[in-house]
Amino acid sequence: MGPSHSFADFAEAIDAAFARWDLSHLHAFELGDGRLIGFPDDSFEPDVVWLDHAELKVAREVKPGEPFEYVFDLGDNWRHSCVAESEKADPVEEYGEIPARPVAIWGWGWIPDQYGRESFDGEE
Numbered sequence: 001m002g003p004s005h006s007f008a009d010f011a012e013a014i015d016a017a018f019a020r021w022d023l024s025h026l027h028a029f030e031l032g033d034g035r036l037i038g039f040p041d042d043s044f045e046p047d048v049v050w051l052d053h054a055e056l057k058v059a060r061e062v063k064p065g066e067p068f069e070y071v072f073d074l075g076d077n078w079r080h081s082c083v084a085e086s087e088k089a090d091p092v093e094e095y096g097e098i099p100a101r102p103v104a105i106w107g108w109g110w111i112p113d114q115y116g117r118e119s120f121d122g123e124e
Contacts, residue, residue: 001102007037007053007061009102014070014080017104019111025073029053032066058084078114 001010011027028038028050037051062068064086072078091098094105 001058003057003059005058005102007056007058010058011053011070011072013102013104015072017107018072018114020072020114022114025075027053027070027072028074030069030071031061032068035061037061073114076114 001013007029011029015023015027026039028036030036035051036048037053037056039050039053062084064084067081067083070080070082072080089105095103
């Protein structure tokens, strides 16, 4: 994440890294101090104060070492624990070029289907 990237940019990168294809679901970031960042939508939990994910920059709101969470699909509650790293990554070294938007540069394991379906292994 660069200094100009918003939480909306970060959510898009996380969803792409997890191969999510149904992006119509609400998402939220919950910071360590309890602030909620996501879609400012008064029809969903009208008593909750939502900060606009497109306006706030990740680098300004989260300091290195601070844990926070990203939740995709507030109904199914796909939770991701995040920590802001203090190390800076060289995009050319890590990705091969300067990407137009945030991208995943490391990962492991299998990617779960967002609706919990089993993967197709060729057997019936």
